[in-house]
Amino acid sequence: MNGRQMSSDNASEQTHVNHALLQFILILLSGLGPTSFQIFLPSVPSLVKYFETTPATANLTVSLSMISFALACLVYGRLADRLGRRTILLLGMAILIIGSFICLSAQSIEAVIFGRIIQPAGGAAGVIAARIIVMDIYHSEKAANVMSKLVASMMISPLLGVPLGGLLTDNFGWRSNFILIGAIAVIVFIIILFSLPETRKAQTGVEAGKSNLFHDYGQLAKNATFLGNAFQFGFAQSAFMAFMAAAPIVLTQTFQLSASGASLLLLMVSGSAIIGNLSASRLPQSLSLRRRLLLGSIIGFIFSLLALTLSLINIWSIPALVIPTMVFSIFYGITSPAAQAGAIGTIKPLAGTAAGLSMFISMLLASVATQFIAEFNSGTPLVITFSLALLALLSLIAAIVTLKKSE
Structure with missing residues (x-):
């Protein structure tokens, strides 16, 4: 066997x-x-x-x-x-x-x-x-x-x-x-x-x-469906990881939480993403990957925008920061498997190359986003919620591109 x-x-x-x-x-x-x-x-x-x-x-x-x-x-x-x-x-x-x-x-x-x-x-x-x-x-x-x-x-x-x-x-x-x-x-x-x-x-x-290395990567780079799925996942993961990296400073400086208290809240955010992942495995197979991607990206962006709006009008509280992010994380967890499956399955003979390239793209975007927020993080919710909303918007745009190019 x-x-x-x-x-x-x-x-x-x-x-x-x-x-x-x-x-x-x-x-x-x-x-x-x-x-x-x-x-x-x-x-x-x-x-x-x-x-x-x-x-x-x-x-x-x-x-x-x-x-x-x-x-x-x-x-x-x-x-x-x-x-x-x-x-x-x-x-x-x-x-x-x-x-x-x-x-x-x-x-x-x-x-x-x-x-x-x-x-x-x-x-x-x-x-x-x-x-x-x-x-x-x-x-x-x-x-x-x-x-x-x-x-x-x-x-x-x-x-x-x-x-x-x-x-x-x-x-x-x-x-x-x-x-x-x-x-x-x-x-x-x-x-x-x-x-x-x-x-x-x-x-x-x-x-x-x-098979040629540059030819294969060129095929993927010219494929809008692959790029849409890869960047949707990359931007969504960047939003999640950047929040997880920057949130401890906000929670401990602005809200005066202990390290253990901040860790507990981050555990809730991570748990929300896991709930989204597990929920995705229960979705009906009649719901296409493209529809999962678009619906999850829209809802995720709405709640990231809610977090930013609350920060802009000076509603700085733990629930105002954490609850919208938890909802975003749930839908990040739902869209991630669909985006990865969509990227890897775009060109069947290049499934392995697509998997490696999409993972590389997501990690590169996440590292850049995390470093960017670290440079400008003042300890207030503004920078972290702005970054969350911006990355969620870019993720939504990528999902829309994927849907249009696949129709």
Whole structure:
């Protein structure tokens, strides 16, 4: 079964148990990469003390790992189209294991930084390949429903990973995080090896000869449907992530909340996005991806505009800031799976390349938006709500473009 191709036609003939097992594996793969990143965050202060280094140097274990993850998405997307999905998953898990071992055995901060560059480069394979496999097997509306579970897995991972990482660091030291991630990666490698089928055969020599990196990216760059879906997801995710990054300053400075109090409110916002993801998996398949995208983007923009309006008329309160953002987050959670399914499924032979490019676009937009808000964040709700509304508007425009070009 490992080497067999599973098309969308014969996939429907698989038993419920096979589909349940497959979705479990995909959810595990989708969450492992983000978990390997988030679980380490509480350990960063420990590195400063352990290696007697500066916080800026220790923070390179975070910033460089994000760059590594984004670039790896481009590479894996391309390789998935040329070599097959299962192959890059095995490669990615092997790289994740190697990166974890480098960090575990590191005797200098430079070695930890190097290992942290390698580690997310492996974990990115699961995030990309899981989405491509969904598009290989399921038709578009069903794919969006399954995709919502993968997105929920990525969102739940930080909620669990950060406190788990803190617990491990406090009780067993910072190296224990890498023992856990490395062990999980070994188990996942074995599961892939024996239980995961190849959903797309590697290209033949003739097919591979016809494929050109710049030609493939050019096809996607000229495809309005791909761009609309990719940028809708990118702008919506940027709005969500930028709010999550900037809100602690507003909540602690303007509203005088403690760090734990601010964390609780951010947990509510994150939970709203997860509710949206899980709700998306329950939407009727008769509701097309384009309609999901447009409806969710409209409602999300309305509530982001409400948050901005309340700030402009000087209604500065926790409910005025958090409640509209929670509603926005719900519909961000609903539209994200539809946008990803729409982007990846635009040109079937380039599903892997599309998955990598769309993920790269979203992470690039999110990093720019987060840094922009950080530069101008005065601690008041104005900057954060203006950014939320602007990014939500851009997300809505992208959804409208997608709908018009698809008609």
